[in-house]
Amino acid sequence: MLEECKALSNETRLAILDWLKDPAVHFPGAEGADAGVCVGLIQRRAGCSISTISAHLAILQRAGFLRATRRGQWIHYRRDEDRIRAFTERLHRDL
Amino acid sequence: MLEECKALSNETRLAILDWLKDPAVHFPGAEGADAGVCVGLIQRRAGCSISTISAHLAILQRAGFLRATRRGQWIHYRRDEDRIRAFTERLHRDL
DNA sequence: TCGGCATTTCGCTAATTGACGAAATTACGT
DNA sequence: ACGTAATTTCGTCAATTAGCGAAATGCCGA
Numbered sequence: 001m002l003e004e005c006k007a008l009s010n011e012t013r014l015a016i017l018d019w020l021k022d023p024a025v026h027f028p029g030a031e032g033a034d035a036g037v038c039v040g041l042i043q044r045r046a047g048c049s050i051s052t053i054s055a056h057l058a059i060l061q062r063a064g065f066l067r068a069t070r071r072g073q074w075i076h077y078r079r080d081e082d083r084i085r086a087f088t089e090r091l092h093r094d095l
Numbered sequence: 096m097l098e099e100c101k102a103l104s105n106e107t108r109l110a111i112l113d114w115l116k117d118p119a120v121h122f123p124g125a126e127g128a129d130a131g132v133c134v135g136l137i138q139r140r141a142g143c144s145i146s147t148i149s150a151h152l153a154i155l156q157r158a159g160f161l162r163a164t165r166r167g168q169w170i171h172y173r174r175d176e177d178r179i180r181a182f183t184e185r186l187h188r189d190l
Numbered sequence: 191t192c193g194g195c196a197t198t199t200c201g202c203t204a205a206t207t208g209a210c211g212a213a214a215t216t217a218c219g220t
Numbered sequence: 221a222c223g224t225a226a227t228t229t230c231g232t233c234a235a236t237t238a239g240c241g242a243a244a245t246g247c248c249g250a
Contacts, residue, residue, distance in 0.1 A: 002109065008100040008190075010238080017190065039197060052239050054198055073196050073247040088190055092183040095103075095112065105208080134227060147209050149228055168217040168226050 001094070004087050007063035012046055013056050017065060019045060020079045036069055036076025096189070099182050102158035107141055108151050112160060114140060115174045131164055131171025 008014060019026035020037060027041050043053040057077055060066040064083040069076045103109060114121035115132060122136050138148040152172055155161040159178040164171045 002104065002106060005100050005103040006237095009097065009104045011097060012238095014097065040195095049240055050197075051199080051241075055238085058198085070197095070246090075197065084190055088183065088187040091186060095179055095183055101207095107208095135225095143208095144210055145227075146211075146229080150208085153228085165216090165227095170227065 001087075001090065004063045004065070007059050007065060010056070010059075012048065012052075013060055016042060016046065016056060016060065017079065017084075020066070020077065023078075034078075036067075036078035038074050038076050042077065096182075096185065099158045099160070102154050102160060105151070105154075107143065107147075108155055111137060111141065111151060111155065112174065112179075115161070115172065118173070129173075131162075131173035133169050133171050137172065 008017075019042070023030060023034070023037050026045065027037050030037055030041055039050065039053060039057065042057070043050045046053055046056075057066060057068070061068055061077070064080060064087070066077050067080045069078075103112075114137070118125055118129070118132050121140065122132050125132055125136055134145065134148060134152065137152070138145045141148055141151075152161060152163070156163055156172070159175060159182070161172050162175045164173075
């Protein structure tokens with residue numbers, strides 16, 4: 001619970017999760033956005049450095065909120081809805 | 096949402112919320128524990144300094160998770176179940 | 191193998207958070 | 221007013237987090 005709450009305690013990371021709820025809307029031009037969005041697009045949307053975005057995505061992944069899929073030189077990130085739901089339910093039950 | 100997540104991103108604060116779920120169990124000897132638990136008892140239970148506990152309680156109060164009631168020189172803290180529930184529901188809906 | 195591109199990791203700095211002891215504030219009884 | 225107790229605030233230091241640019245790593249096509 002602690003790690004997840006920490007992962008959510010940052011504006012940019014909350015925004016990333018929100019954008020990835022509906023990639024087609026927030027990342028126009030991303031082909032097959034259902035399969036995830038690449039780091040570069042997220043970085044451009046967030047407007048900060050690529051290294052910072054990479055670190056943010058790693059934190060969200062470690063917390064279980066995102067899943068990464070490598071396709072050649074590209075890495076696509078998308079939400080892990082099951083784990084997100086599991087977390088909110090656990091919070092509801094335990095908090 | 097950010098402030099609440101930050102409030103929950105600390106072990107001691109999570110523990111305090113957990114203890115205050117059932118004060119009679121975690122604070123034996125606290126009279127009328129339903130009306131809240133005083134800072135001193137929480138501090139003793141947490142095992143850190145009184146000033147640190149005071150700061151933690153302030154953070155939890157500002158996030159809406161706790162309510163404080165002053166009774167003379169005593170201040171009693173208890174959970175604000177409505178706001179806790181509202182937060183977990185909002186998280187469930189929005190995350 | 192090389193060059194180009196995507197992404198992660200590293201090293202550094204600045205900001206924020208956590209913890210403490212001391213000082214300040216609030217409340218109470220004499 | 222004074223002394224005691226509860227609690228908060230303040231000042232300080234240490235640890236953690238956030239952000240950046242550069243270096244390193246991984247992938248691909250020629």
